[in-house]
Every structure is written in structure tokens, then in C-alpha cells.
Amino acid sequence: MKAVQFLGTVPRYLFSKAAGALTERAFYGPASGVVLRDVQEPRLPSANWVKVKTRYSGICGSDINLILLHDSPSSSPYVSFPFTFGHENCGTVVEVGANVDNVRVGQRVLVDPVLSCGPREIAEPCDFCKRGDYSLCQNFTEGIVSPGFAIGLCRDTGGGWGEFFVAHKSQVIPLDDDVTFEDAVVVDAFCSALHPVLRNFPDDRDTCLVMGAGVIGISVVAALRALGSRARVVVMAKYPFQAELARAFGADDVVCSRASADYFGDLAKTLGGKVLKPMVGKRIVQGGADVVFECVGSSTSIDDALRFTRSGGRMVLVGLAAFPKGVDWTPIWLNEITVRGSFWCGGETYEGRKTTTYRLAYELIKNGKVSLSRLLTHKFRVGDYKKAIEANLHKSASKVVKSAFEFD
Numbered sequence: 205m206k207a208v209q210f211l212g213t214v215p216r217y218l219f220s221k222a223a224g225a226l227t228e229r230a231f232y233g234p235a236s237g238v239v240l241r242d243v244q245e246p247r248l249p250s251a252n253w254v255k256v257k258t259r260y261s262g263i264c265g266s267d268i269n270l271i272l273l274h275d276s277p278s279s280s281p282y283v284s285f286p287f288t289f290g291h292e293n294c295g296t297v298v299e300v301g302a303n304v305d306n307v308r309v310g311q312r313v314l315v316d317p318v319l320s321c322g323p324r325e326i327a328e329p330c331d332f333c334k335r336g337d338y339s340l341c342q343n344f345t346e347g348i349v350s351p352g353f354a355i356g357l358c359r360d361t362g363g364g365w366g367e368f369f370v371a372h373k374s375q376v377i378p379l380d381d382d383v384t385f386e387d388a389v390v391v392d393a394f395c396s397a398l399h400p401v402l403r404n405f406p407d408d409r410d411t412c413l414v415m416g417a418g419v420i421g422i423s424v425v426a427a428l429r430a431l432g433s434r435a436r437v438v439v440m441a442k443y444p445f446q447a448e449l450a451r452a453f454g455a456d457d458v459v460c461s462r463a464s465a466d467y468f469g470d471l472a473k474t475l476g477g478k479v480l481k482p483m484v485g486k487r488i489v490q491g492g493a494d495v496v497f498e499c500v501g502s503s504t505s506i507d508d509a510l511r512f513t514r515s516g517g518r519m520v521l522v523g524l525a526a527f528p529k530g531v532d533w534t535p536i537w538l539n540e541i542t543v544r545g546s547f548w549c550g551g552e553t554y555e556g557r558k559t560t561t562y563r564l565a566y567e568l569i570k571n572g573k574v575s576l577s578r579l580l581t582h583k584f585r586v587g588d589y590k591k592a593i594e595a596n597l598h599k600s601a602s603k604v605v606k607s608a609f610e611f612d
Contacts, residue, residue: 205242205243205244205245205366205367205368206240206241206242206243206366206367206586206587207240207241207243207288207362207363207365207366207367207586208238208239208240208288208289208290208365208366208586208589209238209239209240209241209243209286209287209288209289209365210237210238210270210271210285210286210287210289211237211238211239211285211286212237212280212283212285212286212287213237213285216235216236216237217237217273219235219236220235220236220237220273221273223235224272224273228272228597231271231272231273232271232589232590232593238271238589240586240587240589243288243362243366245362245367245368246360246361246362246368246369246370247370248299248301248370249348249349249360249361249370250301250303250325250348251301251302251303251304252301252303252304252325252372252373252374253301253304253370253371253372253373254297254299254300254301254304254307254370254371254372254373254376255297255298255299255300255368255369255370256293256295256296256297256298256313256315256368256369256370256371256376257295257296257297257298257367257368257611258290258293258294258295258364258366258367258368258369258609258611259294259295259296259312259385259389259610259611260293260294260295260364260385260386260388260389260580260583260608260609260610260611261289261290261292261293261356261363261364261365261389261608261609261611262290262292262293262364262389262390262392262393262606262607262608263292263584263592263593263596263606263607263608263609264291264292264392264393265418265419265420265501265523265524265596266524267289267290268593268596268597269524270289271593274524281345281351282344282345282351282352282353282357283351283352283353283357283358284350284351284352284357284358284359284360285359286359287352287356287357287358287359287363288356288362288363288364288365288366288369289356289363289364289365290355290356290363290364290365290366290369290609291317291354291355291356291357291363291364291392292317292356292364292389292390292391292392292393292608293314293315293317293355293356293363293364293369293389294312294313294314294315294379294385294388294389294391295312295313295315295364295385295611296310296311296312296313297309297310297311297313297376298368301373303373304373306373306376306378307373307376307378311378311379312378312379312385313376313377313378313379314376314377314379314388314391314562314566315355315369315371315375315376315377316375316376316377316549316560316562316563317354317355317356317371317375317392318338318339318341318353318354318375318548318549318550319341319344319347319349319352319353319354319355319358319361320333320338320339320341320343320344321333321338321341321343321347322338322372322374323347323349323371323372323374323375324343324346324347324348324349325347325348325372326343326346326347329343330342330343335551336550336551336552336558336560337550337551338549338550338551338560339399339547339548339549339550340547340550349361355369355370355371355375356369364609365586365589365609366586367611377562377563377566379566380570382570383566383569383570384577386576386577386580387569387575387576387577388566389580389608390419390423390576390577390579390580390606391562391565391566391569391576392549392562393419393420393423393579393606394423394426394427394565394574394576395548395549395561395562395565396420396423396522396546396548396549397420397421397423397424397426397427397497397499397522398423398427398431398549398552398561398564398565399546399548399549399550399552399561400424400497400520400522400544400546401424401427401428401431401433401497402427402431402552402553402554402561402564403544403546404495404497404518404520404544404546405431405433406428406433406435406494406495407435407494408433408434408435409435410435410436410493410494410495411435411436411437411438411475411493411494411495412428412433412435412436412437412438412493412494412495412496412497413438413439413440413471413475413492413493413495413496413497413509413512413513414437414438414439414440414450414455414496414497414499415440415496415497415498415499415500415505415508415509415512415523416440416441416442416498416499416500416505416523417439417440417441417442417443417446417447417449417450417458417499418446418499418500418599418605419579419605419606420499420522420523421439421441421446421450421497421499421500422446422449422450422453422579422605423576423579424497424499424522425437425439425450425453425454425455426453426454426574426576427574428454429453429454429574430568430573430574431568431573435494435495436456436457437454437455437456437457438455438456438457438458438459438471438474438475438493439455439457439458439459440458440459440461440467440471440508441458441459441460441461442460442461442462442600443460443462443599443600443603444460444462444463445603445605446460446605447460447463449578449579449605452578457474459471459474462600468487468508469487471512472489472491472492472512475489475491475492475493475512476491477489477490477491477492477512477514478490478491485532486507486511486532487511488511488535489511489512491514492511492512492513492514492517493512493513493514493517494514494517494518495517495518495520496509496512496513496517496518496519496520497520497522498519498520498521498522498523499522499523500523501521501523501524501528502523502528503528503529503530503531505523506521506523506528506531507528507530507531507532510531510532510533510535510536510541510543511532511535513535513539513541514539515539515540515541516539516540516541517539517541517542518541518542518543518544519541519542519543519544520543520544520545520546521543521544521545521546522546549561549562552564579605579606580605580606580607580608581603581604581605581606581607582595582602582604582606582607582608583607583608583609583610584607584608584609584610585609585610586609586611589609592607592609595607
């Protein structure tokens, strides 16, 4: 089968790093570590696994970061090369192991990709998995499959940027007939927003600021409203098409940087804050939002998020951040701000019961609390992977919110 893989070899890494300074196409060109090639279908690692034929596999911001080699090399021990991209997956079961009784061949499924202790069949789960914090698992390099945080980062499982992948029976969620694949493929992005919202849920009297209106930022708005929050929600968007979607999903106010002569001043005014000019350097804000969800991960966005968090407030780092430069930490100690990180998804407590982010997201869709399919704006065939990458790199032109590879 054809699959887009990351080879993970040092020569290709060094070439892409050097040539990438001249052209971004070096990161996914013929000499890069990103290749489309023929690979064998993955095999079931044990009788507890199933094989899935991919219907859709999302293109995540983390995939683009990896392709551009923005990720810290310190994460490399937690993946195994070569791996097939694609962790945001849904499809149809085509093979089941002898011990699988929760799904059948021909069933449509959504797949929670995290390869924690359960899928790895670790006899004694780590303390984090015992309490449901699967994304913090301490055994991502152990067990019956090779190292990898998730399907799509492990050489044994395959990934959704190929026709087939395998998943442990605990990872598959059967889809009801009225839940579309188009809704299902956006669940992972929604989970990356739902997880930090659940763990930093605002009071109804609070003002929330969402920095960034890509699929994660819009999903933060959607998660707040799906969970019943009546907090005031302000969104900092880059493009007008993102601003429209943010309003459609429940934002009260949106500031669009591309449509503003002074987005910093406009955002401060919208939040009821006062702009102060220091002797030299960037302006600061007195006042701001009670909870800020930073969903971009860039140095500028992180720096802005800290400045727009009110004294005693919380800044939640949702966006992918590796080596931010030029971030002024002064607001953290001056305003006694709490900064919290949020990694992907995990175990959750909702309405007094234990669940997972993926299963709760599916429940919210099934019960009509949220619809995600309109976030899926672009579909590509896997043979056009370079076009898909470029569309995600140039969103002002492509107007991509969420894109996915589509298989028959």
C-alpha cells in the first residue's frame, strides 16, 4: 500500500535543516525525511488488536511542525522510525483479533490513538494510566509495540496517511449510523481543546480569551459552549474567515489582526484593559481576561497571551511550543499569573463520572451538543500530500481550517 512516512534518518534531517533555510519545500521534497512510498500493511501485534481501513485521516498542526522539523529532538526517543503519519483517524474494521469482542468486521469506528499502558499490554500500568492521565503515560517506549506516543508515530501500527493501520481494541469507538466520518475525523482536534477546557473550566462570570482561531482555537470556543459555559468568550483571529467561524461557534467578540490597524490596542479595549507604554519595548496591559487559552504556540502569541491575562488569572498553553524566543516572563511574577500546559487528551471527569476525552467528545457529538463537520474544509488524496502540506502552510490563500486525507 502507499503511505506517507517520516524516515527519521540523520542525513535527511541535516539536509532538510540546511536547505530549509532557503526553501520550505526542502522539508518535504525528494531528499527530505518525508516520502510517499510502498509499504507493507501493518500486522496485528496481538489477538487484542484490530486492523482498520482508513476513511479519513486528519492533517494536524503537530504533523506540519514535525515536517518543518520544529519539534525538539528531545522527543525523538518517544517515536520509532520509519513511521507512517496520521493519528487523527476513522475508518472501517477489516480484521479483528481472536480476543476482540467489542467491534466486528465492517463496523465504522473512530480511533483514540494514544499508545499508553493498555494498548501496549503492560501488566502493571503506570501511576498516570491508573488515574486516567493516559497522555502522561510513563511507558511510551515499552510493551508489545515499538516506541511511540500514538498511532501515527509508531513504526508497528501504521498511521492514517496510509490505507490501513492497526489499533488495540480499547482504542476503537464504534460510530452510530447518524455520526458521520466528517464529524469523526475532527474529534482529535476537538479533544485537544476539550481537554484544557475541562481542566480549566471558567466561571460563568469570567472572561475567556482564545488566542488563535485555527481549528484548535475554534474548538476551544465550541468546547466551552458544548459544556454549557456562559462565560464571555473573546477570540483573537488572524484571518476574516476564521473570525466568521469563531462567531458561528459561539464567540461573543472577535478581534481580527489582519483587519485591524492596531490589534493590540483593539484587543485591550475589547477586554476592558488599559494599555500602558513602558520606557522602551512592547506595550503592556493592565486588566485583561480571567482565563487565556493560547492556541498558536508562536513566540508572539505566547508573549501576547501573558500580557492579556489579568492579575491572578490563568494562561493555558494549548498551542505547540518548542523554542519560543523573546517571551517576556515579567507578567507571570508581576501579576501572579498561573501558567498551565495541556498535552492532547486523556482521562476526564464529567458530570461526576470517569471517561476519556475521546469518548466524551463522541458523546457530545452523538447527543447533538456540538457538530464539527463544518470545520473540515479541505480533503486531499494521499498522492497529493505535497499540495496538502502547502495548503496548510499558506492558510491565508487556501483558507484551510481543517484538512484530511480521504480514502475510498
